[in-house]
Amino acid sequence: MWDDRRVKIKQPNSARVLLLVSLLFSGALMTLMGGCQLFNEQLTAPAHSAYPEEITLGEVFDVQVFRDVSLLKFTNTTTRDFGPSVIWLNKRFSLPIPGFDSGDTVELDLRHFVDEFGDVYRAGGFFAQRTPAPVVLVQIETVENESPILHGFVVVENKYN
Secondary structure: OEOOOOOEOOOOOHHHHHHHHHHHHHHHHHHHHHHHHHHOOOOEOOOOOOOOOOOEEEEEEEEEEEEEOOEEEEEOOOOOOEOOEEEEEOOOEEEEEOOEOOOOEEEEEHHHOEOOOOEEOOOOOOOOOOOOOOOOOEEEEEEEOOEEEEEEEEEEEEEOO
16 A cells, blocks of 8 residues: 555554464463462471370360361460460361460461371462361360370351362
8 A cells, every 4th residue: 555655654454463462362371370379289398297186075165166267267265375285176286375364366377287197288378289188176285284185175167169
């Protein structure tokens, strides 16, 4: 096509436009597909100790435990303070904690609970690659009168999303 000054005006070629659009689309698609790896779920961690089967079992405290997607929440409604302890989930996964006082609300990330083989608890969440495991038993391993003891907490709710 020519204009009045006899200068050739280059018209966009439909094949070029199609090529450009397909390159942009495939680039965007590859970026999205690769982005799935940004949220890679951690499956293993340094192993914790095995569940203490031989330890003395104490009473079940009226401490209500709520699972909120990937968080474990509870409030110490007892009159006692807990020093450094270990929280146990389902007689398998553990997490050492520094302790908490009477009236304290504690929030623990379920992804930090690890078993004796280094397997991480299946906490779930929006980007989780595995189905979440239910929390059915929560215990606290603490020391009373210079000997270890396991006390139970009451699991009230498991909310997965």
